[in-house]
Amino acid sequence: MNKFTPQSNKEFWNNYAKKSKDNPHGAHSDYHVVELENRFIINELKSKKTFSLLDIGCGNGQRTLMFSKFTEGKVKGIDYSEEMISEAKKLHLMQDEAIKNRLSFEIEDVNNLKDSYFDTIISCRCFINQPSENDQIKLFNTLYDKMAQNGSLIIAEQSMEGIQRLNKIRERFNLEPINIRWYNLPIKENIVFDKIKDLFNIKSINRLGTFYYISRVINPALSFPDEPKPNSKINEIGLKSEVIFQEMFGQNCTFEEFGAQLLVHFIKK
Numbered sequence: 001m002n003k004f005t006p007q008s009n010k011e012f013w014n015n016y017a018k019k020s021k022d023n024p025h026g027a028h029s030d031y032h033v034v035e036l037e038n039r040f041i042i043n044e045l046k047s048k049k050t051f052s053l054l055d056i057g058c059g060n061g062q063r064t065l066m067f068s069k070f071t072e073g074k075v076k077g078i079d080y081s082e083e084m085i086s087e088a089k090k091l092h093l094m095q096d097e098a099i100k101n102r103l104s105f106e107i108e109d110v111n112n113l114k115d116s117y118f119d120t121i122i123s124c125r126c127f128i129n130q131p132s133e134n135d136q137i138k139l140f141n142t143l144y145d146k147m148a149q150n151g152s153l154i155i156a157e158q159s160m161e162g163i164q165r166l167n168k169i170r171e172r173f174n175l176e177p178i179n180i181r182w183y184n185l186p187i188k189e190n191i192v193f194d195k196i197k198d199l200f201n202i203k204s205i206n207r208l209g210t211f212y213y214i215s216r217v218i219n220p221a222l223s224f225p226d227e228p229k230p231n232s233k234i235n236e237i238g239l240k241s242e243v244i245f246q247e248m249f250g251q252n253c254t255f256e257e258f259g260a261q262l263l264v265h266f267i268k269k
Contacts, residue, residue: 057126061088207259214238
């Protein structure tokens with residue numbers, strides 16, 4: 001197993017970029033999760049006007065481009081992986097002039113941001129690629145300083161507590177625990193969120209509990225002892241169920257305790 005260091009993490013994402021290239025789902029292997037994340041983020045973008053947006057850990061830029069369609073001003077995507085930004089800039093060249101003039105991609109470290117005062121900052125798994133809880137807390141503080149008054153921070157991350165709750169249920173079905181990848185550090189909400197409670201209010205939160213319970217408990221239990229397939233029919237049902245529950249009952253719907261995702265819209269205090 002590789003040891004998590006800033007350098008090993010960067011090397012991993014550079015190598016990943018060479019393989020994934022223009023994958024529209026970015027770096028996540030479960031495209032159902034990405035679709036639900038995008039749905040959450042786009043709904044939150046629609047709820048406000050954004051004239052300056054920063055996408056941190058933007059990867060190949062595919063999702064940044066999508067988010068730009070729901071803003072009215074400049075959009076900047078940054079990543080410290082040179083290979084990821086190389087793919088993002090290829091994507092940029094393919095756009096029409098109107099998009100090119102609003103959208104840019106740069107090699108940049110989130111801990112040393114050049115520009116400041118964005119209306120909205122988006123993070124899709126940038127926090128869980130930080131090496132420690134202290135680094136995650138530090139990143140929240142860094143972004144707070146770069147946000148405009150009443151600015152938005154919208155994150156799509158993973159919850160350590162959510163994974164632990166799922167694993168307790170999986171154990172009852174004689175399933176192996178969900179392994180955490182060496183380059184990821186899911187957010188411990190009871191620690192990290194407590195440290196940032198004076199910086200942000202929470203406008204919206206969603207854990208994708210319905211989808212996770214179906215795809216990470218019911219699907220593998222039905223497949224056991226074989227490995228479940230991410231593109232299985234039941235996962236498609238899980239995706240549809242998550243959307244239906246959200247539409248009928250709102251973001252905080254059934255099975256929320258079993259969601260390993262952490263989709264949150266923070267508002268700067």
